Amino acid sequence: GNSVTQMEGPVTLSEEAFLTINCTYTATGYPSLFWYVQYPGEGLQLLLKATKADDKGSNKGFEATYRKETTSFHLEKGSVQVSDSAVYFCALIIYQGAQKLVFGQGTRLTINP
Amino acid sequence: GAGVSQSPSNKVTEKGKDVELRCDPISGHTALYWYRQSLGQGLEFLIYFQGNSAPDKSGLPSDRFSAERTGGSVSTLTIQRTQQEDSAVYLCASSSGSGGRLAQYFGPGTRLLVL
Numbered sequence: 446g447n448s449v450t451q452m453e454g455p456v457t458l459s460e461e462a463f464l465t466i467n468c469t470y471t472a473t474g475y476p477s478l479f480w481y482v483q484y485p486g487e488g489l490q491l492l493l494k495a496t497k498a499d500d501k502g503s504n505k506g507f508e509a510t511y512r513k514e515t516t517s518f519h520l521e522k523g524s525v526q527v528s529d530s531a532v533y534f535c536a537l538i539i540y541q542g543a544q545k546l547v548f549g550q551g552t553r554l555t556i557n558p
Numbered sequence: 559g560a561g562v563s564q565s566p567s568n569k570v571t572e573k574g575k576d577v578e579l580r581c582d583p584i585s586g587h588t589a590l591y592w593y594r595q596s597l598g599q600g601l602e603f604l605i606y607f608q609g610n611s612a613p614d615k616s617g618l619p620s621d622r623f624s625a626e627r628t629g630g631s632v633s634t635l636t637i638q639r640t641q642q643e644d645s646a647v648y649l650c651a652s653s654s655g656s657g658g659r660l661a662q663y664f665g666p667g668t669r670l671l672v673l
Contacts, residue, residue, distance in 0.1 A: 477659050490664070544589065544608065545591065545617065546591075546601075546662060548600060551600065
């Protein structure tokens with residue numbers, strides 16, 4: 446089946462620290478990969494995506510590279526800010542299959558000033 | 559432009575009552591999805607509409623759940639005879655087509671509490 450596994454949270458960092466949130470997947474087809482973010486009290490927002498192997502998605506200083514050989518899509522940011530505190534969800538969708546997002550369990554990130 | 563909107567934002571109901579949740583997708587988006595976010599189960603797919611095709615209902619947890627989409631736009635998710643385990647945030651999303659490469663854009667959700 447299709448599934449997404451994320452790094453266990455919560456994650457707490459100091460401002461300006463380097464961030465990595467690990468995400469690995471299993472898929473029966475060729476997935477597109479996404480990171481969504483949920484800020485406190487808000488809905489899910491698309492952060493970035495990648496639709497084929499070796500693609501790099503980027504937005505707001507965050508990056509993630511689609512690694513087919515390791516079935517991974519790790520989220521990185523070089524210098525986090527307090528405003529990055531949120532819950533981050535890795536997700537996949539299979540192009541040929543049911544058009545549904547399969548989400549990881551989410552990783553809560555807290556950035557301290 | 560306007561994003562996905564949902565109403566009500568919060569709903570408190572008594573066990574056994576029926577509830578209706580509404581979703582207005584982004585204008586021009588042909589695909590519409592319902593998901594549920596709960597503490598125990600995370601984010602789960604419920605149902606998917608694409609144009610005039612038959613909906614994919616494979617994620618609906620029981621026959622108490624149903625959804626319709628009128629005129630290819632607004633959708634209503636109905637939960638009959640609500641149970642406490644139905645308490646969750648119900649999220650609607652839309653996308654501009656059915657391709658897996660297309661991002662889904664989410665509404666703010668309806669927080670349902672069943673007492």
